[in-house]
Amino acid sequence: MDGNLRQQIFKPTACLSHEELRQYLSGHMSREGQKRVENHLLDCPLCSDAVEGCEESGNHLTDDLEDFEAFSKKLSMPSHTAKVRQLQPGGYLRQAIAVAAMLVVGAVAYFSFFNKSLDGPALYAKHYVPYQNDVPLAMRNDTAPSVNPNFAQAITAYSEGDFTQASSIFEQALQQQPSHEATLFYAGLSNLEKNDLVKAESYLGQVANGRGIYAKKASWYLVMCDLKAGKKEAAAAKLDKIIQAGEVMANEAKHLRDDM
């Protein structure tokens, strides 16, 4: 066997720098560089989609992307996040006044920008993060004997974002294994994605009421169901329980509660 495959195939590679991306898109890259990039694209959806996005739009990565200095002006940062070099010794009173003024401006900007009272669907849009499929790779392979083939097929559809197909197959799998926790959980998530909130609540509720590994996460996604349905008060009550329990998703829950 050629040793090249063994050496190269699972070699960890870094994401593309701005310059590498530009060179790859323009075709002005060394052969070695091109191979490294193309091997990396097989493992990294972020870089892979970035390359495809630029190629499909015919945009070979323009130079005028916003640099950090311009971007940072849009942030309303409290003074302690500012760079150290902005503080010079001497004139402490003047600095204190400047810092106080920045704090006031920052706080006003923060509350006007981030802290608007949002309705349920807007909070959902801001805080909802699709659950990344965490079913082990081997379990997704429908040749694995212990895995319900319906489940394997459904999890693939879920991973590909085909939630209509996924929820339909998960429900078939549930007919065979009605209390299978992972199936109930992903069936709930698929229905949440496709906006069938009654079913989503039913499946996620069963998981949240159990003691399995997805129970806490299901509680979080029940909050998402409430927000999507515009039931902000119900969501708040569930959030308070998650925060009180102080376990999985408690930080996210606090952050969302602050936004309410």
Add this chain to the structure above:
Amino acid sequence: MSIRFLNKQPDVRQLSDEELVSRFAATQQQTYFEELYRRYMHLAYGVCLKLMKNEDESRDVVSDVFKILFTKLPTADVKSFKAYLYTVSRNECIAKLRQKKSDMEKLAKYNHLENSPDDFMENDGFAALFNTNPSMEQEVERAVAQLGDEQQTCVRMFFYDDKSYREIATETGYTEKQVKSYLQNGKRNLRILLEKEMRKHTA
């Protein structure tokens, strides 16, 4: 003397993404966030371009994405920054498309656009195990032989013959996109097969 000289700043370029995230969360110092922005802003922009298909909208979404990260990173449980960035970028694009009824067509095409696997294949741990396990030498060839025809052809041409996507496409008649897809799925399947073998050897 400037205060700057009294504060020895680490060379942020030497820090891993996850170190940058944890230091940013702990200190709120902008320097750490700036390095993450420098490493990934162009990639997030490319991801947004893929979904939004509009340069100006993509710039706006990327800006929003990094604003969200700036706010959320200190409290989020981030195991892989790039996976987190990828998720937030896609969500923001979808949220923007949902807001615009005129873009429902784009939104409907989202599944099609997202047909590439969304799992990040973290090779570090696996490569370390794999490359130090001499019994895997023969297993690689066996695993390659188990792949479907298209995947096997592309894997052999890419890894054995050192050909690029374009060269493989020219020789096989597949499109470059198909070549990439066969390679992505082939590599993923190889890993599944080899992981099974490694489990057998270590059992």
